[in-house]
Every structure is written in structure tokens, then in C-alpha cells.
Amino acid sequence: MNQLLLYRDKVDSFGTPLAQAAILKTNLAELWINYGCYAPQLQRITIKVLSQPTSSSNCERNWSTFSLIHTKKRNMLKHKKIQKLVYVHYNMRLKLRHMRRKSAQKSEMSEL
Numbered sequence: 001m002n003q004l005l006l007y008r009d010k011v012d013s014f015g016t017p018l019a020q021a022a023i024l025k026t027n028l029a030e031l032w033i034n035y036g037c038y039a040p041q042l043q044r045i046t047i048k049v050l051s052q053p054t055s056s057s058n059c060e061r062n063w064s065t066f067s068l069i070h071t072k073k074r075n076m077l078k079h080k081k082i083q084k085l086v087y088v089h090y091n092m093r094l095k096l097r098h099m100r101r102k103s104a105q106k107s108e109m110s111e112l
Helices: 003-008 017-025 028-035 040-050 059-069 081-112
Strands: none
Touching: 003 040, 017 028, 028 040, 059 081
């Protein structure tokens, strides 16, 4: 049976009185940790999504990058071009961060 249907139809651990009471009282990530054992793939994804803190910092970071690119000198750029430049800039920073972590891990391993 599809894991989403198990949840929707309250089958197995989702349908127990204890699970139904927990829905009203506990945080949803904890609920999935405790009662999602019959839907392991859905449980893993749901816990990851529900455990993320809500924040606007990613949006603000994106707007900051946008304002770096869209200056007085470059205000004639089309919106689509600016979006592409922001995308490239963001991905370059991600790649740089990944490379730094990788080199830090290599140096830690060499110290052992």
C-alpha cells in the first residue's frame, strides 16, 4: 500500500488512539519520529522538512545578492539576466563552501 495512503487513511500506527491524541499535543516532527515506522520513506522526508527552522534569511540573502548585482551602473539589465546572475553567484558561493569543507576534512584526515 502506498505510504501516503497509510497516513491519510490512518492505517497501522497512524490510527492508534495514542497517535491521534499526539497529533493535537506534539510537534509534527516528533509525531513522525514516534509513529511513522510503517512509512519509512515518507517518515524520512517528513522529518527533514518539519525539522527545518522557519526563517526568511535565505530570501534576505538572495535579495542581498540581487542588490549587489543590480547597481546604478547596471540598472539597465533585464530582470531575467539579473536572475541568471544571482543564480550563478549563489551557486559559485555554494561550490566554494563545499570546496572549503572538503579541504578542511582532508586536512583533518591527514592530521590523524
